[in-house]
Amino acid sequence: MDPKGSLCANNCTRSSALTSPGNGLQTNLSSDPPSFYGIRIESPFKELNPPSPPTHSVLPCESNTDIEIPDQENCPLSDSSHTSKLQDWNPSAMLNNLSFLEEKIYQLRDLVHLIVNKKCQPFGQPHELVTQEQQLITADLTSIIVQLISTAGSLLPSVRHTLTSTNPLVGQLDQLHGINLPFGSNPSSGIRPQNNSGNKPFDQPNQNGLPNNVEMEQNYNMEEHEPKDEEDVDEGENLPPGSYEILQLEKEEILAPHTHFCTICGKGFKRDANLRMHMRGHGDEYKTPAALSKPHKETGSEPKLIKRYSCPYAGCKRNKDHKKFQPLKTILCVKNHYKRTHCDKSYTCSRCHTKKFSVMADLKTHEKHCGKDKWLCSCGTTFSRKDKLFGHIALFQGHTPAIPLDDSKAVAEPPDLQNRESSNMVGGSMNFSFGSNPSSENVVQNMMDMKANIDDPMNYFSSFNFDGCNFGFNEFSQLPFEDSEGSFSFLMSGSFNYAPKFGGGESSSDNI
């Protein structure tokens, strides 16, 4: 659990988490339902601590099959082990936790804002309402903070996770550079150093900027940001043609799940670092620190030529033969571009079942927002932001904000349900159920609700008409009273010896 662990140790951890799928622990993890926050609070600790001790007991060869599985999903660049681990570790719950946290932090901020403003008032505002509201706010605040802390606690292991995953990025990139070597698309021998230098501008921000962001917002899904960042940068770039070297990878290379292969057994890896970890199993010569350490970047002596990439798809704007050719900046861009534009969208959102993506990271980005924060207009249009919805409503006549159903249900349903439940009960059995189940919160309320159920308009219309209102009047005044009397007698006999007093109560109530 040492966050400062070396790359090697990190890799060990990762593969260890991977290589132990059969030991029952892993299955526990994956089968853990994305549940309620309250339940999640404790569990991540339990789940994630155990895999760490066997860090060094890894046998690389065993992991073969396991690693293949995520690879088949064609995870673009995102290291496969990483994703699979995430899945085991129940990312959807994590997602829930995060969005919950986000929401709470917003609320908290608003509240604190309110409080700050109120504290500014001089001579303490004798206004009663103000103090009342302040108490209210502080109560809300406390509850929010408690929720925040508990939810944040459930995220704690993911912090460790982030720390481990920031380093692999480097390896990942290295790996990318190495991509060219085996396939030899560029026969020039200096490709490796060139790649390094060419990727510098991209490498740097990722290592410095991203990890922090990632830690703050989305501790697990860092690769989401990469493609977007890069392509944004790419759009604005206007390099004169000829000032850079154009590389074009073949379709197979782009879609290849693995880019690093073991020279001994032929097993493929997405990352060089993983390959190096794997190599340790092939002999002691691979266990030397030199062999394990990251092959350091050799700074090439020759003048660095900027590298840009071309899409292999003919007719694409990103293809070097296109009239208005716009080069792609990195291999990552090439991969994402190719999949997004020229491949089938094979990933379907599990929430809405309509949106499809060809890049896993895109799907995840979408899933994070899918169904949540949908600001819905009565015309059916959805908005990701509330102000956009309100702008829309202000603009169009007759459009109105649509209140989400679960909200209205939360308000409208429970009493009805209670009514129905209690109205199903028979008077006699009701008392019995009270006695046998004293802990149920709504017992008396149910009883009352049954009475309220009589007010139900349906009942009016069915049982008697308005002209028979005298009858209705009788019904109304009598029922509640009998009801209360019944419950009272129950109380009397059951738990208290009020029997002598009850007589008095009855006589007086008769006179009402």
Added chain:
Amino acid sequence: MAPFVLAALESVLPHIVLHHMSSALDGERDSFVNYHNTLRISSYEFRPYMSFSLFPKPTQQRKQKTFPSLFRDHPKRQRSKAKRSSAMKKQKRAQQQNDTNPFELLSEELMFVILDFLETAPLDVKSFSLTCKRFYCAEAKHRRLLRPLRAEHLPALAARYPAVTDLDLSLCPRVGDGALAFVAGAYAATLRRLDLSRSRWFTASGLGSVGAGCGNLVELDLSNATELRDAGAAAVARARNLRKLWLARCKLVTDMGIGCIAVGCRKLRFICLKWCVGIGDLGVDLVAIKCKELTSLDLSYLPITEKCLPSIFKLQHLEDLVLEGCFGIDDDSLEVDLLKQGCKTLKKLDISGCQNISHIGLSKLTSVSGGLEKLILADGSPVTLSLTDDLSKLSMLQSIVLDGCPVTSEGLRAIGNLCISLRELSLSKCLGVTDEALSFLVSKHKDLRKLDITCCRKITDGSIASIANSCTSLTSLKMESCTLVSQEAFVLIGHKCYYLEELDLTDNEIDDEGLMSISSCSRLSSLKIGICMNITDRGLTYVGMRCPRLKELDLYRSTGITDLGISAIACGCPGLEMINTSYCTSITDKALFSLSKCSNLKILEIRGCLLVASIGLAAIAMNCRQLSRLDIKKCYNIDDSGMIPLAHFSQNLRQINLSYSSVTDVGLLSLASISCLQSFTVLHLQGLVPGGLAAALLACGGLTKVKLHLSLRSLLPELLIRHVEARGCVFEWRDKEFQAELDPKCWKLQLEDVMQ
């Protein structure tokens, strides 16, 4: 009552009808009165255990009650229908025999005119409706406002009163969706105003049926619906014709909900969103964009910023804008350009408690609104020269409220120098009000009608003298706790300000001479002279003799007052509605006997009057039938024998405080027969056992609030508590120590300690 009805009859009936009636009237005037009285007496039920020595049984008991009063909860009312209908038949037969009944000749229109005259006297209306069957029908047809105490009675009420337009359900402890659905069905076409403030238990579906069913609904009060969510707001939005909407303290409503209302209720003129802390800029903005006809907008304590102000200031008809406690709005963010477009119609602006708006922001806000008449700046920035500079641009200004602002002398003088003439000025709790500045101010604004200088502790006789000399047309003067003002100054007030209607002299040095002088203000209707140690019966007698219009009198802890003073008031002020003699320890039952002459008495507080006993209270109960609030805390001598007549006669009692008295279970249980009773406070009642309390709680069906000692909570069955809560009652558990009564002087000393 009856002669009044007759007088009303005579004043409105055309002579022809009178001529027809004259013979009947000559002979029947007496019988009419008798019949009427008979009915009144019979309308009170007599119970077996009521044979109480104090009250001889009335001789004219009638077994059968012809006209049930539907406002009360009478479970025993369900006497067989047959019995009633046979009684009706008998009556009909009697009517057929007696064709000369003059009331049959009155046309319905005339009866409606008579009823219009009776609108301010609900008891007279009741008497009217009990006169005969036709009057009963006419009154039922005429009634527009209904304020039931139980939602369960709505079906019967709806059958009796078909033309109701205003329905106030705020007194019902429990208003469920079923009740609202019924209202929507029964009054679909007529209902114009529905008050659900303080009502609970209804949800979005109930509101939806009202919104969709009552097409003519114009006013809806949903204040304090703290459980109401956006779905409820969306249901409200179905009431398309809504003009006025109160949503105060609907804390769970968010922008989405108010957005629905803004789109649905386009005709809104008035909306109150006070304390709706879930509503922000977006919601308010949308309201201002969609409801173009808004004239009044209350945004108090909303977490809004300046972003929604431009659209608010585009409203062409806005007259009243309340931004109290909107901390998100500050000077810097207010842009004159954005506000330039409008609000020329604005008449009243309230930015009290807006700490972040100084005179700079105020000048921006008012830069276009030249027609401003009332400005409320309470608890705001200091009143300095620069602030008053801004005020000088407002040529229509009539009223300024500066409560709780730090005030400088220059600022006050500058207000004095404004070229307008103020009608109202409130400087309550302003620090820094000096004699010199206040004198200058009032000397310039001679037309002041209302002046509030509560707790301006620095002012002395000088200020009072100039107030009395300059502002002779004052109708309201509030000067609680101006402790440096000497006794002589109050004489001046009485000599100069004849038009005073409201005078608050609480905690001042006024003496009998002052009271004598003040008694010359013959229009006085509210006089507060609590904690005035220097006044005695002599002064109060002057007030009693010369202020016949007095309605409210506060004598809290004015210990010099005895029975004599109270009886002088009771004799001279027959219209008295509220009197507070708390801790006037010399008061005895005699005072209550004399007060029982004031038949309009509604509120009686005799807290800590140690000498008062049950018999005095019984006299009040018997004669002051309108009594609705009673506080007998620490009246140790009042016991069950005071409660029983109270339960019997004071059928309008809503609220009672019995703490520390000698009332026991019996008294409390007998109170349960008051069907209006909504709230009681029972702390430290020695004779009360949990069983009795439980029985009383169950018997009082209309309770909405009960204050009890915390120790009782564990003694009452949990299920009982839940049951009573489910009926709509809120328990307040207090954990107060038993307090022995201090003697008055000791109390005053303690008060002074606290103040220093």
